[in-house]
Amino acid sequence: MGDSFRYLSSRIFSACLDVLPILLVISFFQIVVIQKPFPNLTETLFGFALVVTGLFFFVQGLEIALFPIGERIANQFALKGNPWWILLFGFMLGFATTIAEPALTVIANKAGEMIARAGAIPDQPGEVTRFVLGLRLTIALSVGFAGAMGVLRILKGWPLVTFILIGYALIVIMTAFAPHSIIGIAYDAGGITTSTLTVPLITALGVGLATSIRGRNPIIDGFGMIALASLTPILFVMIYGSLYMS
Incomplete structure (x- = not known):
């Protein structure tokens, strides 16, 4: 007691x-x-x-609950020896924890209103709703993609710095060509992913997977997935804005 x-x-x-x-x-x-x-x-x-x-x-x-569940599931997938399941799980985990994120809903709705007022898209309820839904799906898909890429990086033992350098190089290039009205939203989208559920679950997945694979260091290989999850939405949203507003 x-x-x-x-x-x-x-x-x-x-x-x-x-x-x-x-x-x-x-x-x-x-x-x-x-x-x-x-x-x-x-x-x-x-x-x-x-x-x-x-x-x-x-x-x-x-x-x-959350940390043990993530680590235990990663360990069980590693024991199964089928990389496709763990890649799919990494994608679905990133997508599911992001699509329902309240902050994403608020930011996407506000972004749709502001872009419509600026004249970048028609200021009509149906058009704004489609843009907002597409924006939410784009960000969720980007985090899912980051989860899958993070899992693949751990499985292959690839260095994190390579992904970071390539990712930000693509972001800098895309920033030069993306519509000005979407750039600020895209960069803010990277921060939306650091939510109360996404961070612990994806971190637990990475650490658990790195712990379960022989030759992987949980400190070096297990962390870094959140960096990818914050980087990919920036690129994906600028691509989405360029295609939608073209």
């Missing part, structure tokens, strides 16, 4: 420390710069407590 209480206390304290820098920054600007007391202080403190509680349960869920 005492060990459980100490473990629980340490975890809650750790969650408080994670949120504390944000609270300090907000408090500094509110009190020192704006020089006004916090409006609705009671609600603010209650919200802070909810954030700490949510962060605590979220981290616990990652450690208890």
Whole structure:
């Protein structure tokens, strides 16, 4: 009982420390710069407590379920010895965790509105809806592609730096030819992929796969899949915008 209480206390304290820098920054600007007391202080403190509680349960869920599941599935696929299944799983994992991402939905809808206002696409509900749906599918497919490529890189033992250099070289080239209205959206799309589900699951997949394959280093080979997942949407969205707006 005492060990459980100490473990629980340490975890809650750790969650408080994670949120504390944000609270300090907000408090500094509110009190020192704006020089006004916090409006609705009671609600603010209650919200802070909810954030700490949510962060605590979220981290616990990652450690208890998501990380072990990803590593265990990767290990089982490695034992089966069929690379096509693990490649398909890497693709589907990246696609599924991205297509339902709330941040992607919000950004895609806002991007559709702004591009329609700018006149890059017809400002009609049906046209905007098609553009938004295509944008969401493009980003989800790009993350799925990154998941499959990350798995292939681990299986083959290819260095990550090669993928990064080639990927950003293609992005720089594509930036010169893509419509100006899609470039900012494309670069922001790379950050959308770093969601609360995509990051732990894809990381667990990479680490678990690298651990299961003889000759692979979990530190060197297991990590880096998130870098690919952040890189490919930039390129895919610029290609999508170029084709859609041509």
